[in-house]
Amino acid sequence: MSRNGRGFEPRIVGFLCNWCSYSGADLAGVSRMKSAPNLRIIRVMCSGRVDPSFILRAFQLGADGVLVAGCHPGDCHYQEGNAKALRRVLLLKRMLRDFGIDEHRLRLEWISAAEGERFAAVSTEFTEQLRALGPLVLARRAEVA
Amino acid sequence: MKPKVAFYWCASCGGCEEAVVDLDEKILDVANAVDIVFWPVALDFKEHDVEAMPDGSILASFINGAIRNSDQLKIAKLLRAKSQVVVAFGVCAQLGGIPGLANMSDAKGIFAEVYRDGVAPVRLHRENGHSLSLPEFFDTVVALDRVIDVDYYVPGCPPTPKIIGDALGALLGSNLPPKGTVLAPDQALCEQCPRKDTRPEKLLLKELKRVHQVVADQQTCLLAQGLACLGPATRAGCEAMCIRGNMPCTGCFGPTSRVRDFGAKALSAIASVIDSNDEGEITRILEALPDPVGTFYRYSLPSSLLGRRRME
Numbered sequence: 001m002s003r004n005g006r007g008f009e010p011r012i013v014g015f016l017c018n019w020c021s022y023s024g025a026d027l028a029g030v031s032r033m034k035s036a037p038n039l040r041i042i043r044v045m046c047s048g049r050v051d052p053s054f055i056l057r058a059f060q061l062g063a064d065g066v067l068v069a070g071c072h073p074g075d076c077h078y079q080e081g082n083a084k085a086l087r088r089v090l091l092l093k094r095m096l097r098d099f100g101i102d103e104h105r106l107r108l109e110w111i112s113a114a115e116g117e118r119f120a121a122v123s124t125e126f127t128e129q130l131r132a133l134g135p136l137v138l139a140r141r142a143e144v145a
Numbered sequence: 146m147k148p149k150v151a152f153y154w155c156a157s158c159g160g161c162e163e164a165v166v167d168l169d170e171k172i173l174d175v176a177n178a179v180d181i182v183f184w185p186v187a188l189d190f191k192e193h194d195v196e197a198m199p200d201g202s203i204l205a206s207f208i209n210g211a212i213r214n215s216d217q218l219k220i221a222k223l224l225r226a227k228s229q230v231v232v233a234f235g236v237c238a239q240l241g242g243i244p245g246l247a248n249m250s251d252a253k254g255i256f257a258e259v260y261r262d263g264v265a266p267v268r269l270h271r272e273n274g275h276s277l278s279l280p281e282f283f284d285t286v287v288a289l290d291r292v293i294d295v296d297y298y299v300p301g302c303p304p305t306p307k308i309i310g311d312a313l314g315a316l317l318g319s320n321l322p323p324k325g326t327v328l329a330p331d332q333a334l335c336e337q338c339p340r341k342d343t344r345p346e347k348l349l350l351k352e353l354k355r356v357h358q359v360v361a362d363q364q365t366c367l368l369a370q371g372l373a374c375l376g377p378a379t380r381a382g383c384e385a386m387c388i389r390g391n392m393p394c395t396g397c398f399g400p401t402s403r404v405r406d407f408g409a410k411a412l413s414a415i416a417s418v419i420d421s422n423d424e425g426e427i428t429r430i431l432e433a434l435p436d437p438v439g440t441f442y443r444y445s446l447p448s449s450l451l452g453r454r455r456m457e
């Protein structure tokens with residue numbers, strides 16, 4: 001997979017809530033809907049379980065984009081998890097900007113278990129958006145030692 | 146023969162040195178128990194004195210400050226070779242500290258900002274067959290354990306007399322703590338905070354405030370009053386000095402052992418108390434935090450997952 005120039009395939013890490021978005025992704029799969037293959041899915045119990053450090057870790061380890069997907073507002077199985085995810089992601093996006101990382105590389109979506117089509121559309125669209133942004137080049141770790 | 150110890154400062158403000166002096170008469174006990182063989186801020190030993198010592202002949206070196214230039218790097222390596230134990234003393238040595246915020250820029254940016262059109266320092270100057278040189282100023286500040294092996298960490302900006310006393314006790318005692326230990330309690334500051342009973346179980350806020358905007362009540366949890374107190378994310382051990390001074394915790398004791406990235410944890414703690422599910426309203430409430438990096442990574446940017454700002 002080429003990391004630069006033409007043919008760049010973005011690497012995306014997706015943290016999907018077990019109760020909704022993960023099932024949505026599953027539905028997209030079993031219904032054989034077309035979607036970009038760039039997303040690596042990590043199943044979590046709730047979008048509220050996604051600690052900001054998971055997202056930073058993904059970027060640090062080479063993700064070009066991170067998707068956090070959870071139940072629609074009001075539908076979280078732990079009541080408040082997705083609201084917490086929203087608050088954290090909004091603050092984290094601002095911080096990413098200060099770090100020199102385009103905030104669009106982090107995306108939060110509400111996708112229900114029935115929305116297979118929406119899952120496919122989101123992952124394709126996000127892939128296209130990241131393709132346009134290009135690879136995420138992080139500051140090289142300082143070489144002082 | 147008394148065990149030999151050394152103190153050194155790298156990129157720091159001098160507060161850690163001050164903290165050692167603040168031990169008051171306890172410093173005399175320390176001086177009686179050990180032989181201080183190197184301490185540039187207080188005693189007249191030179192680098193070549195240390196170079197002349199056999200490897201491993203110093204029992205412990207206490208190094209404060211982050212690594213930001215080639216001279217600090219050289220002495221850190223020298224002390225590592227000569228010492229059985231190296232202690233990263235204070236949060237700058239431990240996590241990068243305030244000097245680490247320079248990682249939001251680089252050498253070029255910092256020099257342009259500081260010297261503008263003035264006379265910038267030259268690394269090497271020759272005149273009449275003589276020469277003067279300055280250490281290399283690195284683009285990126287790092288914590289001590291990025292450049293040498295570190296045995297123990299004493300947190301704080303600066304470490305408090307109690308923390309220093311306990312650390313010395315642990316190091317001079319017969320049961321050495323496991324290598325890599327942070328010599329402070331492994332629990333959140335809230336647990337030791339005198340105001341912890343006033344912190345509601347479920348805390349939700351419609352508004353965050355900045356310290357200059359309020360006269361905070363002296364008894365109530367500061368976070369409950371809308372101030373971004375980082376006590377929930379910060380390691381205890383400071384005896385809640387800032388809280389006692391009616392100021393919110395800014396995180397100088399760093400994280401507890403289970404947390405990899407202090408800033409992410411602190412950000413999460415503060416974002417979670419915001420009482421809104423509306424994107425616009427959340428964004429408005431968060432405007433009370435004009436500088437998230439400076440707020441959440443005030444003492445730990447170099448050791449964070451991202452480490453520095455990405456420069457164009």
Ligand code: SF4
Nearest residue numbers: 335338366367374376
């Ligand atoms: S948030 Fe701050 S003031 Fe409140 S209990 Fe924790 S340390 Fe104390």
Ligand code: FES
Nearest residue numbers: 017046070071077
């Ligand atoms: S359970 Fe799906 S977002 Fe909380």
